[in-house]
Amino acid sequence: MSIVLTVAPTGPIATKSDNPNLATTPEEIADAVVAAYEAGASVAHIHLRDEDERPTADLSIGRRVIGLVSDRCPILIQLSTGAGLDVPFEQREKLVELKPAMATLNPCSMSFGGGEFLNPPNKVRRLAARMRDLGILPELEIYDTGHLEACLRLRDEGLLPEKLQFSIVLGVQGGMAATADNLIHMVNRLPDKSIWQVIAIGRANASLTAIGLALGGNARAGLEDTLYLRRNELSPGSTPLVERAVRVATELGHEIADVAETRRILLQSNAKAF
Template sequence: MDVTITVAPTGPIATKKDNPTLPTQPLEIAEEVHRAYLAGASIAHIHLRDEDDRPTADLDIARRTIDLIQERCDILIQLSTGVGLAVPFEERARLVELRPPMATLNPCTMSFGDAMFLNPPGDVRELAARMRDLQVKPELEIYDTGHVEAALRLRDDGLLGEEPLQVSIVLGVRGGMAATAENLLMIAGRLPADAVWQVIAIGRPNLELTAIALALGGNARAGMEDTLYLGKGVKTDGNLPLVERAVALAAALGRRPRTVAETREALALARATVAADDALATQR
């Protein structure tokens, strides 16, 4: 069985003070993504930062980042509409107007650390419908048990576009599910049989839960959004070692990384990808 490897080079929280090799600016992100692509990643999950390294949904920064990545490789772009907890929902939602092949869709509001991650139900439905109309594939991020049902209601209402569903099971965020094997097994068991899924394990449990997900037939996500360390007290030197570790885990289980074309097919992205390419070409 083949496996899709996603690189998540930069999240909304960590800074260069936490790990100096964290990429935050468009060129840094593009170069990290290119290295991950050469190692076997076929999807790049992209968060954006402004010139002061703060999370942003600025469309010009997004376009520049996408352009720099696409100049280097044909990896599939997955824009985060989560962006950052301080960024208003309407600004985050505008990122889908760039028509990337994929973007995140967070079905529920939740506590996130000491803050709130606001995803009002009506706004989520409008964003889902807009993504469907633009043929932007949702990456459904499931932080807690009720998020599964919320996502399935969107599907049942015809708001999620072409199946299979693409799901990320997020474990270890304070306010969401704990990063345990039991929680991973429970949520994976509640997904539709044809869903394409991966685990996003935050922090110390990242390696263990990625290995379990791979053994269960899930995909793998690797990168500095999820962990800044390769082991206890050992900071990673960029995203590449984390991606290489995920590829090695998959290989140990007899699973080969999918190419970009194979990932497109597995996610039914063909039409959406063509639309995104045309839209970006027009905007340039």
């Protein structure tokens, strides 16, 4: 079985004060993505930051990051339309106009740590329709059980492909706790032939990534999800976390999909799905 490995080098929350190795500038993000690609990642999940490290949906920054990455490696780009809690939806949704291969789609509003992650239903439908029209594959980020039902409604409305791609996010305050029981429960509820990965935030990252791989899911690794390589040891970048995920997958008998295989698994299988 081939495993798709995604690198998430930045995220919307942490700063260099949390881990000085966090990639925030376009050049740093590109360096982190290229290093992760060389370690085995075939998808780059990208959040953008402005010059003050704040989350942004600035299209010029997005265009620069994509250009810097694409000039150096063929990794598939997945832009986060989540961007950051303080970035208005109307700005976040415009990121798909950069036409990445993939982008995230968050189906529901929720409490997120000490803030609010606002995804109004009609605006989510509008974004899903635009992604469909542009041929951008949606990666559905589900933080709680009801989020899955919202995705299925979008699918039934013709706004999503029949073969759905999910990220099951565990450990965000306001969503599902990072437990094996919650992961298994969600995996058992996914529609047949779904593609999925677990995103475990914080301390449970390594163990739940391993459980997800054992259950047949894909994997994501990087400083967005955990700042630590092991207890009390900050990771010196996202690459060691990617390398750890590669080792776990390999020990479980999985192959690591290269970009061509990932394109076949994620994109070509959905090319005529709408």
